[in-house]
Amino acid sequence: MPLKLETFSNLKGGNALYKALAHPLTAERLQALIRELAQAGPVAVYDPQDTLASLAELYDLSGWELEGVYVQRIERLLEGREVLGRRVRPVTELPESRAAGLLICAFDAQRLHDHIRHLVPEGMRVRTLDEVRLPAEMLSNPRRYLDPLNFATNFAFLRDAEGQHTTVACCNYWHGYGARGTRLWLRLYDLDGRVLAEWVEPLPDAPVSYRIDSREVRRRFGLGPFTGSLFMHVQRIAGHDVVKYALDTYGDDPSELSCTHDANAWPADYYAGLPAPREEERVVLWIQNSNPVPIPPGAVGLSRMGSEEVRYLEREIPPFGSYGLDTRELFPELRWPEQLEVHAGRHFVRPRYEVLRREGPRRIAHANVERTDLEPDPRLPQLVGGLLGKGYILPAPLLPPEQWLTEVQPTPMARGQRELPLALVVQDASGEEVLRYRFGRIPRAESVAVSVNSLLEQAGKALPSGYGHVELVYDFSEGGGADGWLHGLFRYTRRDSGHAAETSFGAHLYNMPLVYRNEPQSYINVPPGLSTRLFLRLGPAGTDTLCQLIYPASRPWHPQSDTRLTLFDAAGQEVARAELRIPCGGSRLWRYSELFDEEARRRAGEGAYVMIRDLSCRLFGYHGLERAGSGGAVFSLDHMFGF
Structure with missing residues (x-):
């Protein structure tokens, strides 16, 4: 039974009353x-x-x-x-x-x-x-209790068990908005919703980084092995009420390395983009009850995308408890590239899932919010190619094909999407279009995944720069309707080690002075959003950090970016700077070890991060970690976030 709660409105934003009642x-x-x-x-x-x-x-x-x-x-x-x-x-x-x-x-x-x-x-x-x-000392604005700034909360998945570990990392970005005395109030729950630990992490009045490591939490509180939810409440903040973070999973086995990010803190009715497993895989959906009331048996379930048949989980999940649902438990017959829809009933925040292989390391990613308020926009077919230029763009890396395999899967992400009229554009890093593949009008019930490597080979094409990016865009050449809420899943596999990562995101209008339906999106101001502020966490010793910055443009924009990268140490002190010039429609793949010299990296030390700023254009970024292994390189990859 869905909860009849207003948690988030696409018109008004998050509902502070919900967060106040559910704290x-x-x-x-x-x-x-x-x-x-x-x-x-x-x-x-x-x-x-x-x-x-x-x-x-x-x-x-x-x-x-x-x-x-x-x-x-x-x-x-x-x-x-x-x-x-x-x-x-x-x-x-x-x-x-x-x-x-x-x-x-x-x-x-x-x-x-x-x-x-x-x-x-x-x-x-x-x-x-x-x-x-809540006590006044926990509030950013004690005079107005339901001020959203009083409830900057989120949930993180945290595990320290069976050789698997987790870190949650970000920086005190509220300091840049004038916040003072900011602190993290943290409470760790186990799978049964029992409180394992509760503590406060003060953040100095500087853009310091913070890193919550499951191993350190376990040592600090004398805990045994655990898996569960970390409730995070950032207090005494300013400017921004959304709690963002990078989440890394790693293991005692050096081949274990993966990453995702924050949970989108408002429980939704539906999530989508959950992949079915390959034959040698299991996909485990982590349901983290985000409310102080149990999830009753039969309240949440899964359906095959495009099907009306819902199969429900017949077990109770306690308040703030968690459960790892193996998709084979409800749909033993489904295999990739099939995808699943999550019927969540507003019981839990955007869920993470893990792909576990019969042999080899696991990887973590997240599903996305499936909207219930959208219908096809009848004006869009005329606007794309006209006032909107290329229109909505969903960019993702095309890592060097000699080393990586890249797969792309469009994912319906609104209940009203009956079809997806799409094309896949392959762009070289220079901004040159190399290939355009037309999907046609993909029916909702038809799950399609394409190998970009195979498309290039079949067309006899190569990337002049050795790498580039792909863009999912609307293609109305065969007709069809769309709503602008375009999403996709992107999978990457190392040829040498077989190590894999995946990430998903949604399309936006990029780098155009015109505004349509509040796009190009702005994080903190009115649209159009035409600048960049991205956070790049840097990995621990023994890893290198990779980053690909993509410069998508719906309409012609500045020929090159004016991208400034500032390296900060853990205390928020500036260490070094670098600059990049990325061609419009192109991208730049770089590594921490290449862009900043050894002395700068030594001075930055552990806990360092990079802030990426560009006042000339909106970039979209992907980040990950790399580590050499005996069987080939291991890596993680996810899209970046800004604030």
Whole structure:
């Protein structure tokens, strides 16, 4: 059963009320408040901000003897609205109530209480959600509790078991927006939702890096092997309420190396882009319950993309607990390139999945949010090739074909997408178009994956620069409809070692002065977003960091980028700078060891990172780690993020 919660709106953004109600500390206090109200006798609820229904989705209110639900807005009365099975009543009828207690179901409730103080019957005890507020020292804006800056939270997957380890890394990017006294409040849960550890990591008032290593957490708190969720709450921040991070997995076996990134912190109804396994593989979907209420049996499930048949997981997952769902448990018959749709019911944040091979290392990646609010845009076929130029572009690396195999799989990512009219464009690093492959109009139920290496070989083409990138774009030459929410999965395999990585992302409009449907996207301002700020975490000793920066352009833009790279040490001190000039429509593949000399790397030390800035254009980037191995090179790869 899906939760009836507003977690995120593509028009309004994240819902701070949801995060306030679902916060683990708040959950403990709310459960106590709910018990106390039940024990006191009949309960009346004043619900001026439509909060009660959300509260009831996340907490068990069945112990209440509910006397009535009172509202402020006449529209709700005229609609005949019911909450908790009770028809709402005007708050002007509150004097007739015989309830023992009144819950004003709102935060910052003093003003709301003042408005009705004269209506509260004598002897009725008034309670409010302010009793369950987080302490003021945890807030960025104590004066407005539901300020999104107060709830910069996210979940990370963290494991230290069976020779497998995890790191979560980023930097104090809030310092750049003027934040002071920023800190990380962290709570680690095991698979059963039990709290293993809770601690605070202060971040100095500088753009310092931070790195949470599962091995260090295990040592620090004397823990045994664990797998579970790390709840992260970044406090005392400014400018940006989204918690971003790079997540690396590694092992005692040096061949274990993979990476992904943050979880997109608002639970959604559906996720997609989950690949079915090859014959020698298993795909494990990590369901991390992100709410203080259990996920009941039969509440989440999988379906083959394009099919209406949903097979449900018949087991309960505790509050803040996790479960690794082997896709073969529900769909033993499906094989790559089939893909699965995740019916999540707003129970968990964007999930990670692992691909486990019968022999060899595992790799980690994530599914993506499948939107429910989109239909094909009838104007798009005329705009692409016209005002939008090349239109929406989904760029991804084409690593040197002599060393890597590259596969591309388009992935439907909106419930209204019945087809994907697409083409794949192969671009040399110089910006020259080498090849264009037309998929045609791919039906939703048809999963297609192509080998870019094979396309090049069949066409007798080569990359003059030795590498380049690919772009998924719309192709309306055979008709069809699209909505702009274009996604794809990209797989890379080393020819020498067989080591693999995969990543997925969505398309945007890039580098054009015109704006269409809030694109080109801007992270912190109004569109168009025409500049670049990317974070590149650097790997530990024994690894090299690779990065490919791509300069996509929907319309002709500046001939070259003006890209500045600044190397910082772990304390946020600048160590060195470098510059790149990337041709429009091209890319640049580089390594840390090549761009910064040995002395700069020595001074930067462990925990260093690179900030990539470009005020002339919007770049898109991919990053990963490399390590030499006895059986060939091992590597990780994922797309980058900015803030």
